[in-house]
Amino acid sequence: MINILEIDSVNLEFDSKRVLQNVYLKSETGKITGLLGKNGTGKSSLMKILFGELIPNDKSIRINGNALLTSSRFSKDMRYLPQGRFLLNSLTIKRIFSDFELDFDDLIYSFPEFEKFFKSKLINLSGGERRIIEIYVILVSQTKFCMLDEPFSHVMPIHIDSIKKIILREKENKGIIITDHMYKHILDICDDLYVINDGKTYLTKNIRDIETLGYARVTEKITVGNTQYGQ
Amino acid sequence: MITLSCLSIIYTWGLVTFTALFWFKIITLGLIFYYIHNVKKDDFYYYKNLGLSKKTLWFSTLTFDFILFLMLIIITLIVR
Numbered sequence: 001m002i003n004i005l006e007i008d009s010v011n012l013e014f015d016s017k018r019v020l021q022n023v024y025l026k027s028e029t030g031k032i033t034g035l036l037g038k039n040g041t042g043k044s045s046l047m048k049i050l051f052g053e054l055i056p057n058d059k060s061i062r063i064n065g066n067a068l069l070t071s072s073r074f075s076k077d078m079r080y081l082p083q084g085r086f087l088l089n090s091l092t093i094k095r096i097f098s099d100f101e102l103d104f105d106d107l108i109y110s111f112p113e114f115e116k117f118f119k120s121k122l123i124n125l126s127g128g129e130r131r132i133i134e135i136y137v138i139l140v141s142q143t144k145f146c147m148l149d150e151p152f153s154h155v156m157p158i159h160i161d162s163i164k165k166i167i168l169r170e171k172e173n174k175g176i177i178i179t180d181h182m183y184k185h186i187l188d189i190c191d192d193l194y195v196i197n198d199g200k201t202y203l204t205k206n207i208r209d210i211e212t213l214g215y216a217r218v219t220e221k222i223t224v225g226n227t228q229y230g231q
Numbered sequence: 232m233i234t235l236s237c238l239s240i241i242y243t244w245g246l247v248t249f250t251a252l253f254w255f256k257i258i259t260l261g262l263i264f265y266y267i268h269n270v271k272k273d274d275f276y277y278y279k280n281l282g283l284s285k286k287t288l289w290f291s292t293l294t295f296d297f298i299l300f301l302m303l304i305i306i307t308l309i310v311r
Contacts, residue, residue: 051279075282086276099281138280 002029003144005050005078005175007062012033012056019045020056023198026192027145027175030165034190035179041196043179045081047147050177051080053155054159063144081138085130089123093133096122100141109134110162121190128154141155145175146182152182165187183216233259234300238307246308255302294307 005027008147013019019042021113027033037043048054050061052071060067063077073184078164087096093114097104111132122130135151148167160182167176167189181184194201210216237252274286 053276053279072284072286073279073282075280079280082273082275082276084273086273086280088274098247 003064003175004028005061005145005174005177007046007059007061009058009060010046011048011058012042012049012050012054018199020049020196023196023199023201024076025177025194025201027177029144029173029175030171032171032176032178034186034193035177035196035201036183036186036210037179037196037214041200043196044149046196047149047177047179047204048082050147051078053080056214075141076143079141079143081134081139081146081151083149085134087122087130087134087137090121092119092121093117094119096133096137100137102137102141106140107133109138110166111159114186128156129160132159135163136166136188139163139170139176143174144156145177147171147177149180151178152180152185155223160185177214187218208227234296234303238303239301239305242307242311247293249304252304260296264289264293277287 006025008024009066010020013200022158022186023033023042025033025046030078032137035043035046047057047193049059052068052073055071068077073115091099094106097107114132114202117125117129120123120131125133131151131154135148135155138146151163155163165197167178171191178186193204195204195210195213195215196202197215202209202213202214204210210218233256237256240248241252275288278288279285
């Protein structure tokens, strides 16, 4: 079944400064939706609004046409990887995998060096190792949509490749929204790409959009969905 | 610790201290709420990703703690 998550009519202000307005974003099963934008343009805020953690002045969020009217979210509907840490230091990986109903052997398949951590508490892991566990938990656990806020930060390149493979595998059964300033990785895997500028989202159609909106100068040829970016 | 301190006081001084202890408990619950809500706010994402909202967590824990406090006070007064 294809599930569709949509958000529009967002009006978010901080201290009378308008951050988001006329936003529209759509995610659906089988697609990776990239979200780019300069610092402070509201990418994380938009994800928090979707997850019910930030309440704007106006908003309309729908899953398969059904409006989400409260800030509560069912885990079967969506999960969210925040920019900062979210797993509890005192928990073991065994316990976390049990809570999220995940198979540890599947993690070992992608990250063999994590085998020794099964009974370790999270506090004993490095920042990068911890981030991989966090990404994996959100990405692989059962849900319709997952939102990843800067998943590639603090992760070494070889692991980024493994994460990208998992993202591409998981998009088969969920919709994924992803934002990161390592935008080449985003362009590499996403099917749709939105850029936020001046509080509005723009669904990009070609390379000029990303450059015109002032986010990045793309010099290499990159294909996003059916669109080719780059000179 | 807070509840145990209250039990110790009410065991020693009796029912006359109940009003003060009641408000002491309410104020400490408020302080705990303020501390966790601000300092430990990132931890809530763990529970929300499991489908547990802040409201559910706070309502269940604060209610449980307060009912436990009242029950232990009553038991202490009976035992005294």
